[in-house]
Amino acid sequence: xxxxxxxxxxxxxxxxxxxxxxxxxxxxxxxxxxxxxxxxxxxxxxxxxxxxxxxxxxxxxxxxxxxxxxxxxxxxxxxxxxxxxxxxxxxxxxxxxxxxxxxx
Amino acid sequence: xxxxxxxxxxxxxxxxxxxxxxxxxxxxxxxxxxxxxxxxxxxxxxxxxxxxxxxxxxxxxxxxxxxxxxxxxxxxxxxxxxxxxxxxxxxxxxxxxxxxxxxxxxxxxxxxxxxxxxxxxxxxxxxxxxxxxxxxxxxxxxxxxxxxxxxxxxxxxxxxxxxxxxxxxxxxxxxxxxxxxxxxxxxxxxxxxxxxxxxxxxxxxxxxxxxxxxxxxxxxxxxxxxxxxxxxxxxxxxxxxxxxxxxxxxxxxxxxxxxxxxxxxxxxxxxxxxxxxxxxxxxxxxxxxxxxxxxxxxxxxxxxxxxxxxxxxxxxxxxxxxxxxxxxxxxxxxxxxxxxxxxxxxxxxxxxxxxxxxxxxxxxxxxxxxxxxxxxxxxxxxxxxxxxxxxxxxxxxxxxxxxxxxxxxxxxxxxxxxxxxxxxxxxxxxxxxxxxxxxxxxxxxxxxxxxxxxxxxxxxxxxxxxxxxxxxxxxxxxxxxxxxxxxxxxxxxxxxxxxxxxxxxxxxxxxxxxxxxxxxxxxxxxxxxxxxxxxxxxxxxxxxxxxxxxxxxxxxxxxxxxxxxxxxxxxxxxxxxxxxxxxxxxxxxxxxxxxxxxxxxxxxxxxxxxxxxxxxxxxxxxxxxxxxxxxxxxxxxxxxxxxxxxxxxxxxxxxxxxxxxxxxxxxxxxxxxxxxxxxxxxxxxxxxxxxxxxxxxx
Numbered sequence: 001x002x003x004x005x006x007x008x009x010x011x012x013x014x015x016x017x018x019x020x021x022x023x024x025x026x027x028x029x030x031x032x033x034x035x036x037x038x039x040x041x042x043x044x045x046x047x048x049x050x051x052x053x054x055x056x057x058x059x060x061x062x063x064x065x066x067x068x069x070x071x072x073x074x075x076x077x078x079x080x081x082x083x084x085x086x087x088x089x090x091x092x093x094x095x096x097x098x099x100x101x102x103x104x
Numbered sequence: 105x106x107x108x109x110x111x112x113x114x115x116x117x118x119x120x121x122x123x124x125x126x127x128x129x130x131x132x133x134x135x136x137x138x139x140x141x142x143x144x145x146x147x148x149x150x151x152x153x154x155x156x157x158x159x160x161x162x163x164x165x166x167x168x169x170x171x172x173x174x175x176x177x178x179x180x181x182x183x184x185x186x187x188x189x190x191x192x193x194x195x196x197x198x199x200x201x202x203x204x205x206x207x208x209x210x211x212x213x214x215x216x217x218x219x220x221x222x223x224x225x226x227x228x229x230x231x232x233x234x235x236x237x238x239x240x241x242x243x244x245x246x247x248x249x250x251x252x253x254x255x256x257x258x259x260x261x262x263x264x265x266x267x268x269x270x271x272x273x274x275x276x277x278x279x280x281x282x283x284x285x286x287x288x289x290x291x292x293x294x295x296x297x298x299x300x301x302x303x304x305x306x307x308x309x310x311x312x313x314x315x316x317x318x319x320x321x322x323x324x325x326x327x328x329x330x331x332x333x334x335x336x337x338x339x340x341x342x343x344x345x346x347x348x349x350x351x352x353x354x355x356x357x358x359x360x361x362x363x364x365x366x367x368x369x370x371x372x373x374x375x376x377x378x379x380x381x382x383x384x385x386x387x388x389x390x391x392x393x394x395x396x397x398x399x400x401x402x403x404x405x406x407x408x409x410x411x412x413x414x415x416x417x418x419x420x421x422x423x424x425x426x427x428x429x430x431x432x433x434x435x436x437x438x439x440x441x442x443x444x445x446x447x448x449x450x451x452x453x454x455x456x457x458x459x460x461x462x463x464x465x466x467x468x469x470x471x472x473x474x475x476x477x478x479x480x481x482x483x484x485x486x487x488x489x490x491x492x493x494x495x496x497x498x499x500x501x502x503x504x505x506x507x508x509x510x511x512x513x514x515x516x517x518x519x520x521x522x523x524x525x526x527x528x529x530x531x532x533x534x535x536x537x538x539x540x541x542x543x544x545x546x547x548x549x550x551x552x553x554x555x556x557x558x559x560x561x562x563x564x565x566x567x568x569x570x571x572x573x574x575x576x577x578x579x580x581x582x583x584x585x586x587x588x589x590x591x592x593x594x595x596x597x598x599x600x601x602x603x604x605x606x607x608x609x610x611x612x613x614x615x616x617x618x619x620x621x622x623x624x625x626x627x628x629x630x631x632x633x634x635x636x637x638x639x640x641x642x643x644x645x646x647x648x649x650x651x652x653x654x655x656x657x658x659x660x661x662x663x664x665x666x667x668x669x670x671x672x673x674x675x676x677x678x679x680x681x682x683x684x685x686x687x688x689x690x691x692x693x694x695x696x697x698x699x700x701x702x703x704x705x706x707x708x709x710x711x712x713x714x715x716x717x718x719x720x721x722x723x724x725x726x727x728x729x730x731x732x733x734x735x736x737x738x739x740x741x742x743x744x745x746x747x748x749x750x751x752x753x754x755x756x757x758x759x760x761x762x763x764x765x766x767x768x769x770x771x772x773x774x775x776x777x778x779x780x781x782x783x784x785x786x787x788x789x790x791x792x793x794x795x796x797x798x799x800x801x802x
Contacts (some may be wrong), residue, residue, distance in 0.1 A: 023785050026778075026781050026785075027778055027781055027782055027785060028778075030778075035777075096776070096777045096778060097776060097778075099777070100774070100775030100776050100777075101775060
């Protein structure tokens with residue numbers, strides 16, 4: 001019954017769909033935290049693709065990669081939230097359009 | 105040629121250098137007495153050591169002269185090599201004694217003269233430094249080491265002329281002296297390059313030996329050009345036409361400096377180097393003729409300016425230029441020993457004149473204008489008497505020193521078969537008359553008649569009217585009743601004699617001004633001209649071909665002197681004495697008997713008077729033809745044209761170009777994170793699209 005379960009393409013379509021949502025919200029949203037969340041969404045979309053491939057090809061390396069991605073995402077969340085906090089303290093806003101000093 | 109004897113000649117220049125270093129580094133914290141002691145001990149030791157060296161030198165045999173001491177290799181480049189070493193022969197011995205002796209006396213004088221000045225330690229540090237360089241110059245055994253001293257004395261001269269550096273004119277005069285000297289040095293350097301190119305060495309002995317083997321150049325050849333370039337350098341250092349303009353301005357320095365550097369020693373370096381290179385000059389008669397002409401022209405030219413100057417030091421400055429011209433004229437008629445003889449006697453009487461003038465200035469609290477002097481004879485008797493001796497010496501009255509040296513030059517200029525010329529003699533004679541006139545003019549205006557006090561309190565040169573309490577009571581010949589000094593700085597009313605520490609060197613120099621000339625009493629006056637004989641091995645007389653330096657004949661040079669020559673020489677001597685008396689009489693008439701005469705003549709000969717008073721507008725001409733074009737050219741072409749227009753434009757152009765380009769490309773850097781993300785997404789989409797496209801066509 002296992003083999004006759006959900007086909008791989010469904011997983012991949014879902015993953016691509018989630019990723020597209022992440023990209024779109026990344027581009028559209030102005031709030032940094034929302035943008036941050038959309039990054040997490042993209043990472044998790046990739047994670048879903050990894051697990052799906054690992055299960056489909058019976059290879060463990062995909063699962064292992066997911067753990068790495070999760071660890072990196074956790075670290076990124078810690079650093080990123082700290083940066084956001086610092087930005088908010090100095091700029092008193094979370095709107096990315098107003099945090100645009102990195103230019104001439 | 106090197107013998108076992110070793111005099112440790114390096115000691116002679118190094119001693120004043122030590123003194124200079126001590127005073128220069130630590131002197132600021134030392135009390136004045138200590139500074140003065142250090143400043144005197146080292147040149148004094150140098151003088152004593154020099155005397156000892158000379159006494160040892162006397163016992164050397166002819167084969168051991170020149171005595172060369174090489175210390176260590178200094179420069180080695182390919183086949184070219186220069187050692188650091190010293191050279192002792194009759195000429196350098198003479199110069200050595202003059203420099204150390206007169207220099208030491210002037211150091212003593214300076215202790216008194218500079219007593220109230222600021223920068224005391226600085227002054228003596230410079231003065232000792234000058235001694236170091238001058239002795240290096242005199243004792244060097246190669247042109248290159250000589251050139252080190254040559255540049256060094258220029259530096260010391262610059263520092264001391266600009267000693268009162270807060271005064272703009274002093275700073276300007278220092279720069280003028282230095283830059284004018286650089287012009288001459290340029291010629292000198294080229295001359296040295298030519299020597300290296302031809303002979304591969306700059307050592308005196310080797311160069312002269314090689315030149316001796318060559319034929320005398322009939323026309324202008326490479327030796328002549330070398331000699332002329334060296335003469336150009338000498339003209340810079342010794343203030344000859346066309347480079348004499350710096351010396352009168354150099355009088356901005358303190359008076360002892362004028363005496364030491366700008367009268368007695370440094371300015372004679374040019375004469376020294378021409379006499380030192382006599383072998384070279386004798387091999388290029390054309391160059392020798394140029395030397396004679398330049399010397400004669402400078403002599404009469406400067407003397408004529410000296411006739412009308414009113415600043416006591418300026419009169420002496422032009423007199424120095426004129427006397428240096430005499431020395432060059434002597435060298436130019438191949439009478440090198442006569443030139444050096446005049447150098448020696450001139451060192452004594454001109455140093456004395458300057459120091460005595462300094463004493464007068466000191467007595468008057470900084471007054472330098474002779475029109476505001478007068479009647480000082482009774483007030484400062486010691487100064488008056490030494491000044492009298494010096495004046496008579498320079499005017500050429502027998503038996504004072506100036507008579508013998510000047511007369512020998514005139515005689516040689518008249519009589520030398522190859523180089524002499526009666527025109528040169530006549531110029532020399534007229535110059536002698538002018539010299540006598542302006543010196544007695546100075547003498548009468550300063551010491552005779554009524555006191556013509558100026559109504560002003562400014563100090564042109566801030567020499568103190570104040571004495572240290574200790575020296576004031578010791579002042580010999582100090583006028584009774586005048587309780588001078590002690591706080592009332594700047595008074596002009598109290599004329600006072602200088603302290604003993606200033607008078608003692610004056611007296612010694614005065615004695616020197618009398619007796620030094622006796623070294624060179626010509627045979628026509630039943631003397632032996634010992635000076636000429638002494639220098640004969642170094643300076644070959646003109647008539648005979650030059651021999652190799654190795655085998656000097658021991659017999660003196662001037663043995664052939666027929667009776668008629670003697671009587672002619674006596675007649676010429678009589679003529680120059682007569683001219684000296686004429687100068688004295690004229691000055692007496694003008695400035696004592698009929699004081700209104702000079703003004704009348706000045707108004708009658710307005711054109712001539714103005715030309716002389718304005719020094720032939722030479723400075724103005726130089727400014728118009730050389731200085732201003734260079735300054736304007738530098739400002740308008742080099743600065744505004746090349747620097748601003750080309751170099752700055754290139755640098756700024758690079759800047760604006762990159763700014764322009766980055767102005768276009770910086771649009772990508774909007775600073776908005778989402779636009780970056782959009783670019784990334786777009787790029788990713790392109791990559792994905794490309795991969796899909798590739799997959800479809802694979």
